[in-house]
């Protein structure tokens with residue numbers, strides 16, 4: 023009970039105490055100037071049968087050697103308690119939150135751990151330690167976050183879920199069946215992407231043979247089906263995936279008929295034949311001419327012989 027003109031002030035009414043640590047209750051009191059203080063004492067209050075019962079700390083065995091009066095008889099009534107038993111403040115005092123509430127890829131995110139304790143906190147994401155409490159969000163950062171007081175990691179806050187929203191990434195095209203395509207075969211091209219929310223709008227484009235050719239829209243939906251693939255279907259296929267946040271495209275996937283390879287062999291074969299047919303006579307002629315030149319002189323003698331041989335007949 024405090025009489026008129028008497029006043030007691032606690033500097034930090036919400037104290038933060040960790041199990042095993044010491045805590046100081048900073049306390050000041052005031053009283054009329056003409057009075058003087060003879061004695062001070064700290065009590066522990068307890069409600070027993072609706073009656074508030076006070077017991078001097080010095081009379082409580084559990085406080086033996088654990089409390090220390092730091093005050094004086096002037097205005098200071100501070101008390102230090104050692105070897106705190108309760109972790110009440112920690113358990114109720116940790117509150118994790120993520121800002122902003124709705125996170126998009128690229129946003130700057132801040133993890134906030136509200137606690138009555140002015141002590142360093144650590145963060146966990148899905149049970150793994152997180153090094154930074156502010157970062158630029160990426161798709162991979164989605165998960166459950168919780169915080170704890172450093173050194174007291176076993177007592178964690180309730181987890182807070184961070185969902186990261188992002189437009190399609192890693193858009194890719196997958197072809198059903200084996201890679202070899204013959205005319206008339208059926209196949210599916212499936213468009214895959216990572217997106218949050220999942221992509222729900224797909225558009226297919228084809229670029230005919232040449233890379234600079236125009237993009238032609240050839241379908242929509244996650245799967246592009248061909249019941250009978252034909253030569254006119256060959257080209258480079260591109261898929262565009264879209265969700266509410268944006269869109270992205272796959273790289274081109276070449277689709278060509280198996281015959282295309284045989285055609286190449288035929289072209290090569292024809293070319294080789296033309297070369298052989300064109301050059302072989304030239305080589306033969308050249309070889310023949312060369313042979314003629316080399317045998318020119320002996321042939322002259324030979325013709326002389328002939329001449330001599332036939333001469334007498336005239």
Ligand SMILES: *[C@@H]1O[C@H](CO)[C@@H](O)[C@H](O)[C@H]1NC(C)=O
Pocket residue numbers: 161162191192216217
């Ligand atoms: C996109 O692909 C890369 C490389 O394969 C991978 O590391 C990343 O996790 C993927 N992104 C998503 C959101 O799946």
Ligand SMILES: *[C@@H]1O[C@H](CO)[C@@H](O)[C@H](O)[C@H]1NC(C)=O
Pocket residue numbers: 189190191192193268269270271
């Ligand atoms: C498209 O996806 C790639 C990864 O597959 C990513 O690097 C790029 O930023 C995305 N583009 C857009 C506009 O989202």
Ligand SMILES: *[C@@H]1O[C@H](CO)[C@@H](O)[C@H](O)[C@H]1NC(C)=O
Pocket residue numbers: 198199208209210245247
């Ligand atoms: C293509 O997909 C459809 C269903 O979308 C399926 O019935 C068909 O068997 C698939 N064809 C191939 C070649 O995988």
Ligand SMILES: *[C@@H]1O[C@H](CO)[C@@H](O)[C@H](O)[C@H]1NC(C)=O
Pocket residue numbers: 223224264
């Ligand atoms: C898909 O997106 C295109 C625009 O790229 C739009 O014209 C079309 O209506 C969308 N389709 C659906 C089913 O939402």
